[in-house]
Amino acid sequence: MREAGGVVPAPRAAPGEAAGRRFSYGPVVPVVATVLLLCVPPGPEGPGGSTPADLASGVLVVWCVLALLRRRRSTAAGPGRAVPSPLTPLAALVLGGPAVAFAVATVASHDPAASLPGFVRYLQLFVLVPGAVLLSLRDARDARLVSAAIVVLALAEGAVGVVQATTRTGASYMGQDIRAVGTFGALDVMGMATVVSYGLMIAFAFALAPPAGAHRRLRPCALVCAAVFVVPLALSYSRGAWIATVLACVLLLLLRGVRTAVAVLAALTAAGVVLVGGFGVGSAQLGERLHSITEVSDSPDQSVTDRYSLWSAAWDMWRQDPATGVGPKGFPAHRDAHAPLALSSGSDTAGAGVSFQREPLLSPHNMYLLVLSEQGLIGAVAFVGSWGVLLVCGLRRFGAARHGRTADCGLVAVGLLVWQVINFFYGDIGGPSTVLTALAAGLATWWALSPANGPAR
Template identity: 70%
Template sequence: MSAVAGGAPPAIRDGRTALGRAVRRCGLDRPVVPVLVTVGLLCAPPDSAGPGGHSGVTPADLSSGVLVVWCALGLLRDRARQRAGGRLPRRALTPRAALVLGAPTAAFAVTTVASADPAASLPGFVRYLQLFVLVPGAVLLALRDARDARLLCGAVVLLALVEGGIGVVQAATGTGASYQGEEVRAVGTFGALDVMGMATAVAYGLVIALACGLVPPAGAPRWLRPCALGSAAALVLPLALSYSRGAWLATVPACLLLLALRGIRTTVCALAAVTAAGVVLVGGFGVATHELGQRVGSITEVSASPDRSVTDRYTLWSAATDIWQQAPATGVGPKGFPEHRDTHAALELSSGSDAAGAGVPFQREPLLSPHNMYLLVLSEQGLVGTVALLGAWGALLVCALRRLADARSRGAACGVRDCGAAATALLVWQAVDFLYGDIGGPSTVLTALVLGLGTWWALSPAAEEHAEGRQAGGDLAA
């Protein structure tokens, strides 16, 4: 009777208390947990039964939706607590952040309504909203401090190591995606229908690991720097075996930015080490010598190229420009490029790209985008969408660089400067990669998460509140 009057029995209350302590000790009560779960679900092989090579919704997409709902409920809970007079953490969704995220939202809505078929453009509007507004905004809210940011960085590095290891095995055993008639292209668990997936994940992990090795957190254990630098060096091989020219070109300026933060001496030594390693691996052991040499040489070749994809890419770029001239202000609407492609493309454009290997039978994949994010937005959303989206990305990059420069001027080599270096380098990587690629495939959710990390560093007050190095010591190691 007393147990009923006093609520749950003492044993149950003690169990709940112990469970709550264990959950808090493990950090499972933190909003960053859905972010980490989303990163982990990217390892799940995609379903290749749907149109376009995979089903429309992947486990990572579902998890990103849960993340958005989780953060929205958190905002409502904080608002209710504010009405009750409770104490709130400092708001991450500042007016500046609301403007950066809100401008693309308004532009996406305008271009969708202005398209010739708004109903057909609606799925594209939802996809753009998910990748460039909702998920980055949710990550901005979920990362409460530097520890959360380091957990996300660690999860991305772990994903890169797993996918890179699988990719190396695929290249060594001939079980990867098809490349010039041989199944030697490393694609990880993303499969032959998303050949950019593993390359993107590995490049992200390489940049983060290099940032952690060059600018380690204050008080970090001694083994952290060699492990981080060793991870970055290990990820070079799967990145090379991915044969992704866009990922290669984007990784160079991102790594140069990180090396520049350490000074000219470190930059020269690092470049010498990379060159020596390349000579040993390619020249000494002959690791994919012919394929890599031909792939590098095809970057600048347009006519009489042994790589047909280069000619197709330039042809698609020209078609995207012509499509934009058809509707300069608002474009032809999201998802409208494939419908207008054949009308504006030259005759030499291929009917599709070959996809095979890594468990996928041979098939022809249609060319649904110009393989240039800027031209894709320009053709589908005109000047309205392009100015809004590029303005938001430019604001993120400028704010990130300014905050990183402020941290250096204060001598804050501790604190969140390691997170800031990684986030800024990732924004640079993405800005360059979008010159040679665009959104598409299951791995695109990872791009949204990385943009969220950059948004947190550029716009969140927490990135400045945690600039003291005492906290940073064992976060990543833990």
């Protein structure tokens, strides 16, 4: 706006107000605390019990419920004191739809009482915690703080995993205690792989699109950090995490531009050849693990046989109850009635402080088949549909903010969501690390649906 004498300067906030805004991280503190508490190892009861991160996620949900009540009182006090809420009608639909579907599947299950704990778990991971993160993040600063906390967690877990692999104190793999599992232990072998993959995705996103006003050294530091995460990720021997990480990183590169994608992929290929071929870093075990990905009918190992046997059992369960499935937590009870004879009795677990034991196979290790078998088409359509809306809205917003000041947040959110969507083809919920999946879904929900990032369509 101009006057006769020139440009009228924009009003500036008072120094105290600006300082308060700069250092006020109150609402996001419970989110960061929940992330960092994942470093605490699970108790002696194993991954099935409540962990400090689970309890912190409960505190986070209560915190946000109280915040919603305060907003409602402020709105009732008068329009001048109304506080806008990020819980828009679209956000309420995306979060509320799966909640209704989970409830219907629980009521219609073969044993509603046995399915009730599963309903609570689904509600926690896919509705309450993501909604709480949506309400807690106010702007890009908060999102970057949560992303930084995930990177710190990944660095800590990755360091523990590398030490386990090099000192042979990790989980058992091919008769040797060399599998990196971090503080999650041998009973949650996917935990460290998930955390490290998240850290790699965030570091890679910051390298591709550094935050506005960031120090010029942030890009090389982020690249080095992403490269460091490759080592513990490889030593986790998690095939699903490898596939999801590669595909998600390629997508992020394409979102930044084709020429950038070609140059970075060439550099990564050369680095991989030097690391594995030149120095022989785990070449024998990694090569065999990579080869097992393509084994379907040509003499697959027992883990691959069990995986496809469990998928077949889940598919048969859905065909028996196509509308509502067998009910949340119902897969273990119906597994033997539908599984082929090739399925083994369990998975051998040892190492990382755990003595040898036989762990039962309680899920199909495919999130989509798990939801389909336990909750039928009602639950599967609601679950896949809600995440599909998040992905579409997130990509649309990134397209609008590609050259803006929040492009880094968009890349992080889209990268985490795409990684999890792909990884769900090879894994499902379970173990302490699942809380981090809910937090990542909340970060993606904030980017896709929060009014602070623009209109969501």
